Amino acid sequence: MKKVELIVTLKPQVLDTQGEALNRAVHELDHDEINNIRVGKVLYFDIDETEDAKIDDSVRQLSEKLFTNTVIETYSYRILDEVSQ
């Protein structure tokens, strides 16, 4: 059993209205050093596999079928060191 962290973000060319709103709010707090905020999603899940290739296969299949809309989003994932019980 492994734990996976999957990060879904809008593609760079897709307007991120949440990110833009946050960007404005951050500037109103006088933090002009912060820019280009993009908001994504993070999914954590357990996977009953130990081989990296099998994990990669499952994560990619599901990411492209359901977890992301590949027209507007991209994803990346990592297998966490922590092992689920």
Place this chain on the structure above:
Amino acid sequence: MKFAVVKFPGSNCDRDMLNAAVKAGGEAEYVDYRETSLEAYDGVLVPGGFSFGDYLRSGAMASVAPITRAIKEAAASGKPVLGVCNGFQILTEIGLLPGALIFNDTHTFISRNEVLTITNNETAFTSGYEKGESVIFPVAHGEGHYYCDDETHETLVENNRIVLTYNDNPNGSRADIAGIVNEAGNVFGLMPHPERALETLLGSDDGMRLFEKMNDWEANHDHIH
């Protein structure tokens, strides 16, 4: 014509859609998202709402529901498939229409009447309108910004697949796009609600002709049966 109105958990325009089909002279029945066949129907209506609470993304959970395969089969067999609002989002999620619907530029929910232009009256859905005609349909959406890449947009323009545009773009949609059809012309998705524009008393009856034309489908497409 006998239409299926597909109901997902969270559909909320299903009754309006059924009413529109019946008012136009057709028959219509609700079909649950757990069903796996639409063979008994001549056309499919995918209503607006918030299928599965819009969890993950609008239309994402609906895209893997059991009925989805049947919707794709109906589309492949040439039956008319109409998706309105969340229905449009679902049709893009399941790949029957290109592009995607993202948050409105303002990130606010918009609910009001919009003036639209019929940019293509050569589809079997819009042949009851004049080309360039202005119509009024209500919109009610938070994620109605039609997004597609340059290549997709070019294909849509070249094949005259942009059917409906906003006169005063409320959500930032690319090229003012409010509705598109698939390449074969039998799948139509749009964000505005023609099924809420059936009575002048309520502001507009401009949606009526769309459903009347859908009900004439068999007469114009005798290959369905």
